Amino acid sequence: MVLSLFMSFTPATLPNGKPINERLTLFVLAAVQFTHILDFMIMQPLGSRLMVVFSITPGQFTRLVAVYGLAAAVTGFLAGFVLDRVNRKHALLTLYGGFALSTLCCALAPTYWALLAARCAAGAFGGVASSVVVAMVGDIIPPERRGRAMAIVGAAFPLASIMGIPLGLKLTGAFEWHAPFFMLVGLSAIVFGVGAKTLPSIQAFAPASNPWGQMRDIVTHPVHRRCFVLTVSLVFGGASVIPLMAPAMVANAGIPEEDLFLIYLCGGAVTFMTTPLIGRWTDRYDKVRLIGIFSAIAICAVVLLTNLPRVSLVPALMAATFFTTTMSSRFGPTMAMIANAVEARYRGGFMSVNAAVQQAGGGIATMLAGLLVSSDPETGRLVGYSYVGIMSVFFMGVTYLLARRLASAAPWAARPGQHKGPVVMGAGTLMNRLASATEGRSAVANKNADDAGGRS
Template sequence: MSFTPVTLPNGKPVNERLTLVVLGAVQFTHVLDFMIMMPLGPWLMEVFSISPSQFGRLTAAYGLAAAVTGLLGGAVLDRFNRKHALLTLYAGFCVSTLACALAPTYWALLAARLAAGACGGVASSVVVAMVGDFIPPERRGRAMGVVTTAFPLAQVLGVPLGLLLAEKLEWHATFFLLTAVSVPVLFIGARALPSLQPVFSGHNPLKQMRAIVTIRTHRRGFWLTASLVLAGGAIFPFMAPAMVSNVGIAKHDLLYIYLASGAVMFFTTPVVGRLVDKHDKLRLIGVFTACGIVTVLVLTNLPPVPLLVALMATTAFSVSMGSRFPPSMTMLANAVDQRYRGGFMSVNFAVQQAAGAIANIIAGLLITEQPDGRLHGFALAGLFSAFWMVLTYVFARRVRDIAPHAAAPGRPTDRMADDPAGPM
């Protein structure tokens, strides 16, 4: 992969490759910190003598804190230098991850998880904003593909590594290792990331937030993000239990499902990013949405099958769902004006967390465990997911209607008019 050098407004060149590597590393550690909690459940419940609902609070704490700070960050993030904001938040993430490793009690770990979510979640939104700031529009899709590769890579490494360390050592070792990976990223970022002063440093935070939530393009973007997450959030948490209860996959074989899905996505995500730069983004969203609808309906109605068939179904579903994000996020980065981009991405991340929580709750109401152990209602959750996938395309089209340049291939005009509040 080759990158053409870009230059900041102050004339300083940007090492585009190194910038993306560092931003991708920040995303990787953030996602890994979030995902690594899932396989630690049995160990944490045993060590702290906590119930499944209490463990659920540990996993929810990260997203809840990220959603709250995301809303707050929307009002102020665009007042600060992007690099300084990211490094400050990421430093807090490193400290809070170390606090997780040192936590002696359940309540201490819960507090550390809240701190990690508050810092890591907003840092993730700054990463997406920086891609929009520093990467030219004609290469933004490929860049977004590189950064979002952190998700499948974390899936390949996070779940197996969490299980391995917890089994061979103890649960503390997982967070010690994550801290050891994060700290060098912080220092490399301090030296390597480009610095860009805010376009409007003297704005009123309340006026900024009002603009972020009232501009029609932004509101349509929030709905697009919510639909993306609602479609996946209703299925992913219950995919592994359904594979065991409904399909008959052994628990020790679940590891292969995570590995296969993550490994394939690691290679397909950058390819999707390159497609985003060459083709109409709305058309790609439509193609991946159609694939996602087919795969989710197959997955949620899967009868008992051999492991290989289950791997094919879960991998196809994961790839289809994940492929919707690069064109959607690139479209939003193109549609939002730079002066609002940091705040928009912060609020957008809060919307993402809230939508994920809502999807989990609704799916939990739809899916019930039968006396024979099977999960009833998983197919209904599949229909719920398919419904929101259709709306994903609808909302993407509405974003394109008001900001046609955002979906265009090649080099779109990087602009957005002051779009007043109006009909969504």
């Protein structure tokens, strides 16, 4: 299904007349996302090995994981001052090169503190690179295909789930803990080389002066503020439950630790198959309506997962897969809606700040969940995980309400194929729009109104 999404994209041209291969561009951007997410996720199966090698406590290991997101949040906010004043391709390649070098430092780290510093650097570079990827999708792909494009880039997460955990366990068992990082360095070098040759050059949208004014416009714009709040609520719904899912499977459901990789494998595989379908629906239907439907289904999955009793492996896998698939389905229409709401001249800086908000929100949600959960000293069960589920359900409901609020301020963001402001558009896009008008798939009056709103 992901392949069919790739085939739906056609060659186009940038405003400067240069041709662009949308399929190849999306493939490279998805590969950047894949290596970044895999670098983050691959730490999970290394916990027990690293605690032995470096003689560290579980708390010290969690810092290796947490510092990645915190560094990404800080640098993401700072990058918002400059990203809209530099060439998108140059920015992405510079950040991705720093990410690859930081990952190499992880592989070569001789001590815990060296590894901690390397993880901090990897998060700083990788987190901002990820926001540039999303910004480039918004710059290059027109709104009527942007949901599918976001689905292709978003498929990096389930692919990392399918490959990250099992591959990390296999490589660490066959060699040492360094092996997964060396593999990522080699893969990143290939992606960097292909990207340097094929990615289109997208010039800066903002003037070269007054970065403080640009940042002020980004953070004070009423539509942007609604996007930031929506992002926090979206992340809270999942980040509160996900970190404790594996420990709860072992302590509450009774799943052996050696079978935990199946949870990620099955959940990632099903999500990988459903992601393209979500992308097509996002392009075809009202995004707020989709967010409401997917949130309602995800609420059922959260209630089931956080109240799961002691069961056999198969029911546990079904519950975890149901949760993973429905939870990820909420991100596609929400992020496409946010990308549509932002004008092109703000998009790079906005996406960087929004990524920082997302990382910070995820960290706060995880800490709040930790305060609600404790371990029963007699049975070893995680007590209070159901309260985490209640918190998640609350924020999923809030996410839907906030999406409606954003749609009231930026109605073009939720409609199929609607946008505001200038978008990089190719000949294929123009033909698609003419065909849509001929076949009556879009209302001419609405389109003219939105185009007029974009020029104002």
